[in-house]
Amino acid sequence: MAIKYSIQGFLIYAAIAVYLLAFLAQLLRLGKTANGIFIAVFVLSAGSFIYRWFHVAHIPLQNLFELFITMGACLCILSYLTDKLLGINQRAIDMLIGAIILFPAGFVFSEAPQQLPPALQSPFFVPHVGAYVLGYIFMFKAAVAAIQTIGANQQNRIVNEQNTYCLIRTGFPLMVLGMMLGSIWAQFAWADYFGWDPKELWSLATLLIYAGYFHWRFMFRQKYPRINSLWALGGFAAVMITLLWVNFSRLFAGLHSYVI
Amino acid sequence: MNAFKRVIMWLALALLTALIILSVYGAFVGAARASNLFNSIPMQMFWSAITVALVVSLILFPSLVKRPSLLLIHLGCIGILAGSIQASETGHKMQKRLFGKDKIRSGIMVIYEGKMDNQVILPAQPRFIGVELPFYIGLKDYRVEYYDSPGPDGRQVPRDYFSDVGVVKDGRIIETKTIEVNKPLHYGGYYFYLRPSEESGSEQAVLAVVSDNGLIAVFTGYVFLTAGLFGRCWLGPMIKKDK
Numbered sequence: 001m002a003i004k005y006s007i008q009g010f011l012i013y014a015a016i017a018v019y020l021l022a023f024l025a026q027l028l029r030l031g032k033t034a035n036g037i038f039i040a041v042f043v044l045s046a047g048s049f050i051y052r053w054f055h056v057a058h059i060p061l062q063n064l065f066e067l068f069i070t071m072g073a074c075l076c077i078l079s080y081l082t083d084k085l086l087g088i089n090q091r092a093i094d095m096l097i098g099a100i101i102l103f104p105a106g107f108v109f110s111e112a113p114q115q116l117p118p119a120l121q122s123p124f125f126v127p128h129v130g131a132y133v134l135g136y137i138f139m140f141k142a143a144v145a146a147i148q149t150i151g152a153n154q155q156n157r158i159v160n161e162q163n164t165y166c167l168i169r170t171g172f173p174l175m176v177l178g179m180m181l182g183s184i185w186a187q188f189a190w191a192d193y194f195g196w197d198p199k200e201l202w203s204l205a206t207l208l209i210y211a212g213y214f215h216w217r218f219m220f221r222q223k224y225p226r227i228n229s230l231w232a233l234g235g236f237a238a239v240m241i242t243l244l245w246v247n248f249s250r251l252f253a254g255l256h257s258y259v260i
Numbered sequence: 261m262n263a264f265k266r267v268i269m270w271l272a273l274a275l276l277t278a279l280i281i282l283s284v285y286g287a288f289v290g291a292a293r294a295s296n297l298f299n300s301i302p303m304q305m306f307w308s309a310i311t312v313a314l315v316v317s318l319i320l321f322p323s324l325v326k327r328p329s330l331l332l333i334h335l336g337c338i339g340i341l342a343g344s345i346q347a348s349e350t351g352h353k354m355q356k357r358l359f360g361k362d363k364i365r366s367g368i369m370v371i372y373e374g375k376m377d378n379q380v381i382l383p384a385q386p387r388f389i390g391v392e393l394p395f396y397i398g399l400k401d402y403r404v405e406y407y408d409s410p411g412p413d414g415r416q417v418p419r420d421y422f423s424d425v426g427v428v429k430d431g432r433i434i435e436t437k438t439i440e441v442n443k444p445l446h447y448g449g450y451y452f453y454l455r456p457s458e459e460s461g462s463e464q465a466v467l468a469v470v471s472d473n474g475l476i477a478v479f480t481g482y483v484f485l486t487a488g489l490f491g492r493c494w495l496g497p498m499i500k501k502d503k
Contacts, residue, residue, distance in 0.1 A: 115407045115417045118441035118456070168455070169497070173489035180482040190468045191453045193478060194344075196294035199288040200493070212276045219261070220271050233390035257306050 008055065011048035012106040013140045015072060018044050019099035022060070026092035041098065042076045049073035056113045061129040062120065064247065065109035071133055072102040080135050086170065088163045093144050127239035136239055140172025143236035146229035161225035164232050165198030165217060167225075172210050182255075199246045206238035212244055268320055270315075275310055304350055311341040329496060332488030339481025347474030355473065363449060368433050369467040371399040376428055381470050393469075395434070395448055400424040402465040404456075421456045423465045439467070445470065 003009065018041045047124035049069055060066030079094035142164050149160040153208040182200075187193040194200060213231035222228070261269070266327060280304075286294035292428040314337055317324060324330045345351050349365055358360050367380035376398030379390040401424040423439040427447050437445045445452040451470040 112412060115409075115411065115419070118418060119418065122442045151386045154407075166497075169493040173486065173493050177486050177487055180486050183482065184479065185442075187475065188444060191451060191468045192443070193475070196286060196291045196298060198291070201283045201287040201294060205280050205287070207279045208276050208283065212273060212280070215269060215273055215276065217265070219273075 001068040002108065004111055006111065008048065008051060008111055009106065011044060011051055012102055013071075015041065015044040015048050016099045016102045016106055019072075019095050019102065023092055023095035023099065026095055034091075037098040037255070038076075038246055040079075040093075042080075042201060045098065045102070045184070058116060059126050059130075062114060062116065063135070064107070065111055066245075067107055067129070067133065067147050068101055068109065070130075071137060072098055072105065072183060074133055075101060078134065078141075082138075082141065082167070082170075086166055087161050088145070088166060090141055090144060092145060094141070094223075096184040104142065119189045122189060124188075128178055128185055131140060131174045133179060134158065135174035135178055136243060138167050138174065139236050140237050142167035142171060142232050146232035146236075149225050149229040157225050158222055161222055161228055165227060167212060168210060168235070172207075172214075175203075179207060199242060202238060202242040204247050205206050206235060206242055207234040215226045216254055265320060268317060270370045271313060272317065275313060278306075279310075294307070301350055304345070306347065307341055310344055311338055311345070312336050314341070316494045319453075324409070327492075329491035333492065334488075336481045336483070336485025339477050339484060341481075343474035343477030343479075343481060345474070346477060347471070350474060352471065362467070363471050363473065365473075366470045367454075367466065368455065369390065369397060369469055370464055371397060371425075371467065372464045373399050373402060375399065375494060376426075393448065394429070396428040397445075397467065398426045398428050398433075399465050400426065402463075406440065421454050421465070423454045425452070425465075425467075449473070 004012065018037060022034065022037040022041050025037045028034075030037075047062060049072070050067060052069055056062070056066070060069055075094060075098045079091055081096075083089045083091065144162050145164040145167060149157050149164055152160050183193040186195060209231065213228070214234060216231055217228055222225075282298070286297060289297070293377070296366045314334055318331070318334055324334055346355075347365075350364055352365050364380055364382060367382045369377060369380055371377050373449075377394040378393040378396045380393060382389045382391060401422070403422050405419045406416040407419050420440055425437060425439055425445060427432045427435040427445075435445075437449060439445050439452060439454045441454065441456065449472055451472055452468045453470065455466045
């Protein structure tokens with residue numbers, strides 16, 4: 001764990017601080033002040049993302065450091081859009097999640113810029129990773145709603161279960177799109193649209209868990225909201241393994257190891 | 261939902277669960293062993309069973325056919341599975357037996373600068389086995405471009421690899437192309453990829469040769485599946501809201 005004494009580091013730490021401030025403002029229901037802090041969160045997290053983009057001269061999605069910066073910026077926007085378009089307000093918890101997401105970018109991952117290897121110089125690179133980033137954020141939010149479902153009383157349980165379903169329904173097509181684009185890209189780069197690489201298999205397992213969730217929910221609707229939530233949490237556990245464990249564990253060496 | 265349909269749904273869940281467990285197991289054993297596992301005879305039967313189950317579900321559940329998005333999702337899955345079966349080693353053998361079309365699934369070519377060759381070396385053979393393509397690939401030039409600044413370890417970092425090649429058939433040049441990473445040559449039912457490695461150097465290039473069998477079905481399946489999912493999960497709720 002190391003502190004970054006750079007403009008990039010300053011932007012990340014400022015974004016983390018304002019994310020936490022926004023979390024407190026939401027908890028204390030500070031109204032207009034909370035909205036003002038939310039705008040500051042957007043400016044700082046987007047600023048961190050744009051600064052990195054200019055610094056490395058490509059959209060920052062190459063490694064986990066850049067991926068987490070991008071997720072930190074996207075979370076703020078998706079939090080707003082989810083509220084406005086889907087009617088699901090998770091603003092307070094989103095702000096806390098934003099700080100958690102940016103934490104490893106600020107203290108764990110290296111910010112040293114890397115040159116893009118030839119395979120990553122593809123028009124599929126940005127849409128493949130971008131679709132996954134957005135999909136993962138929705139699944140993160142769905143997991144929060146699933147935990148709320150398990151802990152809620154009978155009346156709120158149904159509302160939270162519906163929110164979980166709504167968020168998974170929004171994120172799942174993005175994750176499938178990400179996988180399909182990655183697969184087409186792999187066909188052009190590595191001569192095989194599916195290489196049975198550990199990350200690919202964990203991604204497949206993740207999609208299959210969510211496919212199982214949809215089939216289960218089609219069968220039982222909201223009869224067993226807690227079991228529905230367990231499917232959602234299982235899917236999110238697989239997301240975390242795909243995103244982090246596969247890249248850090250020596251157990252899973254493969255094509256995607258370069259993203260560390 | 262009647263009892264029979266419920267059984268089919270439980271079967272679908274059982275197949276999904278089995279595939280989840282196999283995927284996780286495959287992730288632990290590494291890509292090579294996972295590839296062998298998922299292409300083994302029992303797994304080919306398993307893939308076929310899933311394909312049949314998907315087709316049966318379309319027959320048994322009229323709602324899957326009536327709703328375009330659900331139909332696209334399930335047709336997409338069928339396309340991906342059917343294409344993958346066609347692309348497999350067994351698919352190639354079946355093609356030879358049924359249609360007499362003999363194609364190798366994959367192999368490598370080693371071509372020297374200024375020369376042309378049609379010999380493809382098959383992978384994982386106990387001894388050298390070469391198969392001749394019905395056309396030649398000629399190599400004009402092989403080169404590597406590097407980034408101006410060195411990498412963190414002080415060594416030069418490749419920016420891209422290039423191979424200027426031509427397809428020669430009956431003594432005539434049919435097609436010329438510069439193969440790069442992400443930009444393979446597609447000709448005669450095969451993709452030709454530059455394989456940057458120590459074997460590839462200033463005098464020779466190593467090309468991976470891969471059959472294009474099943475790719476159209478797989479990629480069409482991807483389009484169907486993704487379009488169906490966005491239709492079902494994004495467009496559907498929006499239309500309902502408007503109403």
